[in-house]
Amino acid sequence: MLSQETIQIIKSTVPVLETHGTAITSAFYKKLFHNHPELLNIFNHANQREGKQPFALANAVYAAAVHIDQLEAIIPVVKQIGQKHRALNILPEHYPIVGETLLAAMKEVLGDAVTPIIINAWAEAYGVIADAFIGVEAEMYEQAANEPGGWKGYRNFVIDRKVEESSVITSFYLVPQDGGKISSYQPGQYITLRVKPAGEEFYHNRHYSLSAAPGHPYYRITVKREDAVDRKPAGVVSTWLHNVAEVGTALEVTAPAGSFTLDMDSEQPLVLISGGVGLTPMVSMLESVLIHQPNRKVTFIHAARCGSQHAMKQDILELASKHPQLSSYIIYEIPEEGDQCHKSGYIDLEFLQQTVDPNSDFYFCGPVPFMLAVNQQLKSMEVPSERVHYEFFGPAGTLDS
Secondary structure: OOOHHHHHHHHHOHHHHHHHHHHHHHHHHHHHHHHOHHHHHOOOHHHHHOOHHHHHHHHHHHHHHHOOOOHHHHHHHHHHHHHHHHHOOOOOOHHHHHHHHHHHHHHHHHHHHOOHHHHHHHHHHHHHHHHHHHHHHHHHHHHHHHOOOOOOOOEEEEEEEEEEOOOOEEEEEEEEOOOOOOOOOOOOOEEEEEEOOOOOOOOEEEEEEEOOOOOOOOEEEEEEOOOOEOOEOOOHHHHHHHHOOOOOOEEEEEEEEOOOOOOOOOOOOEEEEEEHHHHHHHHHHHHHHHHHOOOOOEEEEEEEOOHHHOOOHHHHHHHHHHOOOEEEEEEEOOOOOOOOOOEEOOOOHHHHHHHOOOOOEEEEEOOHHHHHHHHHHHHHOOOOHHHEEEEOOOOOOOOOO
């Protein structure tokens, strides 16, 4: 338990964190990788370069400071972050390194404003917060290892099949190299791949949503090839998977994780909305609900740039033809010649009002601008927040304006 004095000191720093939080966390990552370059084997380099990781950490630190007197309020966030930590093999010995570096970053950015009293208070608070993460993650490691077919750490899988789903998206079917069973998962969860392409100094870790319903003897991931665009370099892992990895290639994989999961107990109508490769967790959810809740009404809405980039189109059309409770809609931003869709351009409020029941459960995933727009439209329809669920690919962000 933290003393009242420590709590008051931490709360007094909230306005400073609100203003300088991202500067502090940016300095933190710079120091962390300078002093401990081996940690580049864990962190996503692209998220560092694009500023996503410092922003996400700043939000987490700010939330911890705001709720320092009632840390139970941030347990859902701890569990969400803990899922990714477990998937990346973050261990208890990493936490002291992070704490020491975070305090040093605070000193660097805030200078003399950070007194020894403030540093000591934050050191004490960090210890309590770190213990919460370590405890939650220890349970997650044990749960993953004790699942039938489960494991701890990395396990070798091999690519059993590669299926081209569109001009930029390919599905990879992965089976365990040891021939053993694999653990089940909840629709919406992901696995994490660790690869080291030729010429790379460090390992690269990537989370990929499982794109099929649980129950198969394989894991299916469906990956968009991220080509270089303007000044943004090509995705290291996605291009390696598409261009280099072949059937029989071995991959290191951690057990399924993630908190963005379908509520299979709800009997409300279900609306699944995806943009681009954001359809991957949606397809897993769709297949699962059709199997286990055959009477539940489902609306599947997918937005793609055009027909040639629309993955799994035929699969969804076949499911819709077999299941009368499923309605499927296609939106193309810029339809190509011969493309057939229900709407061109973007998903908008008028379209949603005409196609979905606002009393449904809504799940959506896609590029951030896409999710911002969908979230705002659902607010305009007065959909209760507890019925709205979404997933960021990468570090956690916010859709709150």
